[in-house]
Amino acid sequence: MKIWEHWQNRIQHGFKYGFRQGINLLIPPQCPGCHAIVHDDGLCGQCWSRIKRITPPLCIQCGRGFPYAAGIERCVRCLTQPPDFDRAIAGFGYNAMSRRLILGLKYAKRHDVTPAIARMMANAGGECLQEADWIIPLPLHWTRYYQRGFNQSAELAHAIIKSAHIPADKYRPDLLKRIKKTESQGHKTRQQRQRNMQGAFQVTDPGGSIKNASILIIDDVLTTGASLSSAARCLKKAGAKHVAVLLAARVG
Ligand SMILES: [Zn+2]
Numbered sequence: 001m002k003i004w005e006h007w008q009n010r011i012q013h014g015f016k017y018g019f020r021q022g023i024n025l026l027i028p029p030q031c032p033g034c035h036a037i038v039h040d041d042g043l044c045g046q047c048w049s050r051i052k053r054i055t056p057p058l059c060i061q062c063g064r065g066f067p068y069a070a071g072i073e074r075c076v077r078c079l080t081q082p083p084d085f086d087r088a089i090a091g092f093g094y095n096a097m098s099r100r101l102i103l104g105l106k107y108a109k110r111h112d113v114t115p116a117i118a119r120m121m122a123n124a125g126g127e128c129l130q131e132a133d134w135i136i137p138l139p140l141h142w143t144r145y146y147q148r149g150f151n152q153s154a155e156l157a158h159a160i161i162k163s164a165h166i167p168a169d170k171y172r173p174d175l176l177k178r179i180k181k182t183e184s185q186g187h188k189t190r191q192q193r194q195r196n197m198q199g200a201f202q203v204t205d206p207g208g209s210i211k212n213a214s215i216l217i218i219d220d221v222l223t224t225g226a227s228l229s230s231a232a233r234c235l236k237k238a239g240a241k242h243v244a245v246l247l248a249a250r251v252g
């Protein structure tokens with residue numbers, strides 16, 4: 001490296017580092033869980049300890065935890081009524097702490113929680129992120145997008161791609177569209193949920209990118225899995241070979 005390039009790099013680094021340090025001195029970063037002052041953009045030690053970890057043994061398809069290692073790969077539900085996605089991985093379990101983070105992300109425009117959640121998702125889903133040909137955020141219907149002003153799944157996907165150093169051209173939000181405004185899934189039976197989600201998604205793939213592709217869908221919470229299963233079904237009908245889902249949190 002020439003001496004001039006060396007100094008150019010040093011100066012650029014100095015500006016960047018100094019600028020960030022300056023911002024941190026003016027407005028110190030706060031823990032997204034409790035607003036305590038922290039040294040980076042992550043959770044404080046106390047909030048971190050309240051995150052519900054997901055530990056094996058897990059169902060290899062839906063990611064649900066088994067109470068004990070029974071030597072089986074799939075849970076009863078995946079054996080009898082499997083979802084249309086092949087694999088589901090969550091960053092953490094749903095509890096009071098993760099609920100606070102997710103609600104902040106979704107409804108309170110607390111975009112400061114995004115990097116912390118994304119890092120946990122990137123850690124949990126490292127293998128799926130590397131294997132995926134395309135990464136797609138679960139799309140919102142345009143009316144919901146208009147109300148909220150952003151898609152929380154897309155925010156997470158951007159942050160995960162950055163955190164896991166995934167090539168940016170793997171991000172393809174253009175491939176899947178939500179064409180039906182669905183009602184809330186709460187208090188519905190399994191059949192009603194499936195009916196509610198029927199025809200909710202549409203593939204928009206004029207270039208044929210989906211055929212034989214391995215796809216990873218990013219979403220915030222897995223509750224019943226009906227919408228993710230419906231999206232996976234739609235992608236598989238269009239020729240996708242493998243569909244995995246990466247979530248911030250899973251219920252149950
Ligand atoms: Zn905290």
Ligand SMILES: [Zn+2]
Binds near residue numbers: 062064077078
């Ligand atoms: Zn399962």
